Amino acid sequence: MAGLRFTKGHGTGNDFVLIADPDGEQDLAPSEIARLCDRRFGVGADGVLRAVRAAADAEGAAIAVGDPEVEWFMDYRNADGSAAEMCGNGIRVFTAFLLAEGLATLPDGGALRIATRGGVRPVRRDGTGFAVDLGGYALGGPEVLVQVPGVQVARPGLAVTVPNPHVVVALADGDELDAADLTRPPRLEPEPPAGANVELVHPADPLVQEGVGRIRMRVHERGSGETLSCGTGAAAAALAARSWAGLAAPSVWRVAVPGGELGVRMLAADDGEHVELSGPAELVYSGEWPGPLRTSSTR
Structure with missing residues (x-):
């Protein structure tokens, strides 16, 4: 998969490879994700965050149904390629990425509603960076x-x-x-x-x-x-x-x-107590993967 553009980001050292895939054309295999996250043979990260429009992804569309404010689905994968429900640091970095790429706006006092496998989660700006309502527990x-x-x-x-x-x-x-x-x-x-x-x-x-x-x-x-x-x-x-x-x-x-x-x-909250997480989000650098994402047996 030549020419895969990515951005590296982190939230308090929890680091991610971020990929913009608005039309859902780059649903990476677990082995390809593991290759990207490999700290010796790849970019190196704790996981991959793929930004895909909810309407362009069957899983994202099912999560966002009935919520017209949701445009983006955060497809989060662990370093071994497995899917996870949510990522509290990741969604803040994901929000910073959407804003930096011009894919979303977040005015002061507003909230960006993002679909995740853990439900739709609103993210707002705060003094530390971003705060996300993780919902009930x-x-x-x-x-x-x-x-x-x-x-x-x-x-x-x-x-x-x-x-x-x-x-x-x-x-x-x-x-x-x-x-x-x-x-x-x-x-x-x-x-x-x-x-x-x-x-x-x-x-x-x-x-x-x-x-x-x-x-x-x-x-x-x-x-x-x-x-x-x-x-x-x-x-x-x-x-x-x-x-x-x-x-x-x-x-x-x-x-x-x-x-x-x-x-x-x-x-x-109306449906019971929620828990909110706040903290920084930093985008470190952007690059382009030069060739095929070959699977490595060493991580």
Whole structure:
């Protein structure tokens, strides 16, 4: 596939290859996506974001049905080529890409409604870059025991769906968080049917400062491995921390990740409480893939 134009971008170090495909002509195979994301033989990224008009993609059209404000579908693929429901960092970078390419406009005070596999998500500008309403969430369910390489004792994890599946684990101290080996996938017992991202969390001391909760997080993402940040994972971690902290816990959180800091806010909505994620989005460079996207066996 010669002549494939792309842009590289990131949100707090969670990096993506972005492709403009308005008419739905470049639905890449999983092996081609893995090739692009390969950090030795490709561009290198945690995933691929394909910008396709919802009307030009069967999956996007089904998600956007009945919502005339939705023009774009964010087709998000993990580094191994598998599809994911949503990406909280990715949708902010996706929005920055649409604006930079002249494919969309976002006036101050307005919202850009984007179709994702996790539903239609509105994105607005804010002081950190962009904020996205991730919608409702599900907290709890059957307990999952999580064994993390480098952490001596298996820990119980809290299941959180927002809308990707997550399992959040509280660790005893910062040293334990630093010692965790996330180059290998944590073992989940029982294993969720669709897999899950795993977030390891340690609270700041004090947990709440000036009405804002603060935690530190590392993450292993299904299909990508350890990443410097995970947007929906930060939301899941903040929801879990608030649940553990009790009724007096705040609804505004700052989540420190290896790639920076993200904001999480819980807010009332007509259909129940939603969770909003905010943070930066940066486009780094653009280029053109010079030749066929040959599959590489090494990543």
